[in-house]
Amino acid sequence: MAARGSSAELAEPPDATHIDGSMLEGGGQILRNATALAAITGRAVVVSRIRAGRKNPGLSPQHLTGLRLVEAMCHGRLGGGQQRSCRVSLAPGRLLCGQYLADTGTAGSCTLMVQQALPCMLFATTAVPATPDTLLAGNSSGGAAAAPAAQAAQRWSQLDLRGGTDAAFAPPVGYLEHVLLPTLQRLLPASIELDVRLQRRGFYPRGGGKVVARARALAPGEALPPLDITQRGKLTRIRAQAFSAGRVPHSDAQRMASAALEVLQEHLHKEGQRIVYGGVPAGTQGSSRGSEQDSGRSGGHSGSSTAAGSGVSLVQEVVREGNATAMGDGGGLLLVAESNTGRLWGASALWERGVPASSAGRAAAEELAEALASGACVDQWCAGCVGKDIGSACV
Numbered sequence: 001m002a003a004r005g006s007s008a009e010l011a012e013p014p015d016a017t018h019i020d021g022s023m024l025e026g027g028g029q030i031l032r033n034a035t036a037l038a039a040i041t042g043r044a045v046v047v048s049r050i051r052a053g054r055k056n057p058g059l060s061p062q063h064l065t066g067l068r069l070v071e072a073m074c075h076g077r078l079g080g081g082q083q084r085s086c087r088v089s090l091a092p093g094r095l096l097c098g099q100y101l102a103d104t105g106t107a108g109s110c111t112l113m114v115q116q117a118l119p120c121m122l123f124a125t126t127a128v129p130a131t132p133d134t135l136l137a138g139n140s141s142g143g144a145a146a147a148p149a150a151q152a153a154q155r156w157s158q159l160d161l162r163g164g165t166d167a168a169f170a171p172p173v174g175y176l177e178h179v180l181l182p183t184l185q186r187l188l189p190a191s192i193e194l195d196v197r198l199q200r201r202g203f204y205p206r207g208g209g210k211v212v213a214r215a216r217a218l219a220p221g222e223a224l225p226p227l228d229i230t231q232r233g234k235l236t237r238i239r240a241q242a243f244s245a246g247r248v249p250h251s252d253a254q255r256m257a258s259a260a261l262e263v264l265q266e267h268l269h270k271e272g273q274r275i276v277y278g279g280v281p282a283g284t285q286g287s288s289r290g291s292e293q294d295s296g297r298s299g300g301h302s303g304s305s306t307a308a309g310s311g312v313s314l315v316q317e318v319v320r321e322g323n324a325t326a327m328g329d330g331g332g333l334l335l336v337a338e339s340n341t342g343r344l345w346g347a348s349a350l351w352e353r354g355v356p357a358s359s360a361g362r363a364a365a366e367e368l369a370e371a372l373a374s375g376a377c378v379d380q381w382c383a384g385c386v387g388k389d390i391g392s393a394c395v
Contacts, residue, residue, distance in 0.1 A: 012079055012089040013044035021086075022052040028063050029384070032116040035067060035090050039074035040123045044091040051086075058084035062108025062163065066116045069102040069159070073120045097124040097217055099158045107164035107207035111171050114159065114196065114213050115385050121157040121215035122192060122224070155217040165201045165209035166332045171381045172348050173198050173211055174241060174334040179346035180385055183378065186342055187227050187386070191219055201245060201321060203330030227386060229377045233341030235273065237313040238264055238368075241336070242361075244351070245321035246329030252357035254318050256333040256349060259361035261314055264335075267369040274311035333361055335368045345371045345379040 019034045031047050038045035051057050059067070064083060067090070071078040075093035102113055165173040171180070176196045185194055193216040202209025218224070240260050242253040268275055331351030338344055347368035349360040371379040378386065 012046055013091045016044035016046045016089060016091070019045060019047045021047045021050040026053045027051060028060075028066075028112065031063060031088075032066060032112065035070050035088075036116050036119045038090050039070050039076065039092045039095050039120050042092055042095075044089065046087070046089045048087045050088065056084070058086040059088070060108065061104045061106045062112065065102050065104045065108065065163070066113045069100060069113060069117055070120060072100055073098070073117065073124065073157075095120055095124045097121075097126050097155055097157045099160070101160045102162070104163035104207060107167055107202060107204040107209075109167045109170035110161040110163045110165050110202075110209055110211040111167075111173055111176055113161050113163070114176060114211070117159055118194075118213070118215065121159075121213075122188075122217055124155075124157055124217045125220070126155055126217075155219070157215055157217065159211075159213040161211045161213065163202060163207045163209055164204060165198060165211060166203060166330055166350060168204070168350060171346070172332055172334060172350075173201075173209075174332075175346050175348060175381060176213075178239075178241075178334065178336050179344045179379070180382055182342075183229075183344050183382055183386065187225075187229065189218070189222065189225065191222065192216055200324070201243075201326040201330065203245070203326075203328045206328050208327035229343070229386070231341045231343070232375070232377045233339035233343055235312050235337060235372065236340050237315060237338045239315040239317070239336045239338075240333065240361075241317045241319070242331070242333045243319040243321055244331040245326035248329050248331040248351050250318070250320050252351055253320075253331050253333070255357040256331070256351070256361035256364075257316050257318055259358035260333060260335055260349075260365040261316060263362050263365035264369060265314070267365075267373075268312055276311035276313045331357075333364050335364055337368060337372060343377050344382075346381065347371065347379065 017034075017038070019030065021030055021034075024030055028051065031050055034045050034047050050059060050063075059082070061083060064081060064085075067078055067081060067088060070076075071081075071090065074090075074095045077091045077093075078088065079090075080088035100117075104110075104113075164170075173196070177198065181194045181196055185192075188194075193214075195214045197212045199210035199212060200208065238261075240257040242257040244250050244253040265275060333349045335347045336344060337346075345368060347364045349364035351357065351360065368379075376383070
């Protein structure tokens with residue numbers, strides 16, 4: 001069945017909070033934050049002038065799918081739920097733990113949907129097992145989703161997301177796995193458990209990626225604590241993880257990772273940092289777990305995986321995605337820096353046709369180097385999610 005209440009003809013709630021969607025950077029972030037907070041607080045919201053200054057104003061399939069996901073999670077009513085709509089309203093109901101499916105039908109970012117829904121999962125409450133007619137999150141064309149999970153009594157929610165996993169203007173799914181969620185897990189109460197699993201990569205323009213996100217909500221009466229991210233510590237390790245899929249040459253992924261580490265070595269030398277090599281011998285790429293025709297992943301390592309003593313360890317991993325783990329042609333790079341206090345910083349690059357792979361790798365390295373040189377305890381993406389999405393929910 002189609003998602004209930006997604007018609008554009010629904011009357012706007014009379015007591016709604018009104019948000020100008022063209023404020024700040026005027027993109028989708030203000031829409032995601034406003035609707036997530038509406039679901040958590042139970043207060044209706046109207047967002048107007050959505051993406052007003054963009055080339056294609058209004059809701060794209062990605063934004064619409066995220067809205068319908070939140071609508072389903074809070075058993076609410078969404079008004080203005082159609083593509084290119086510049087004004088929407090959400091009258092939330094009860095925010096419930098459950099299992100939800102959201103499919104953009106495009107290469108719209110799965111990671112941005114996780115960021116929108118994650119605060120909702122943390123504050124959801126349990127309910128008696130639902131009937132098959134329970135409100136479901138649909139895709140942008142109105143398709144139906146899975147029924148709420150049987151383990152709702154244990155405060156678990158699960159999102160099964162379809163779309164792009166490595167998309168422009170959004171952090172890649174690897175960033176969620178290796179930077180954002182580990183950071184949140186250290187900051188949030190031990191009762192909360194977070195998990196994101198990449199099942200299949202999807203790229204522009206077809207999408208087709210699959211991501212599963214799970215979270216156990218706060219216990220009844222439990223509140224989020226103040227978030228303290230002040231102990232920066234000393235840099236201990238930098239990982240460069242690159243991949244290629246489809247018709248993108250494996251050598252391009254290797255060039256991205258190698259170029260990034262070269263730039264980072266230069267920055268570390270300038271700062272007087274000692275670089276530690278060892279562990280896996282250099283030049284051992286290609287210790288394959290399968291060929292390019294296999295259904296799984298194949299890959300290898302070069303550089304240093306672990307090393308004793310002081311200094312900054314550099315790690316390089318290059319993976320070839322197989323047919324079952326990626327749909328379409330794509331490639332990318334994720335850089336992750338770690339400190340001895342558990343702080344994490346990330347930067348990324350996408351493979352683009354016509355752009356030298358080494359140039360993409362160097363750009364990602366410069367982004368990470370800038371974040372490290374700033375003295376901040378998190379990077380810009382983490383600051384946006386922790387500070388705006390989770391931090392706002394703490395208030």
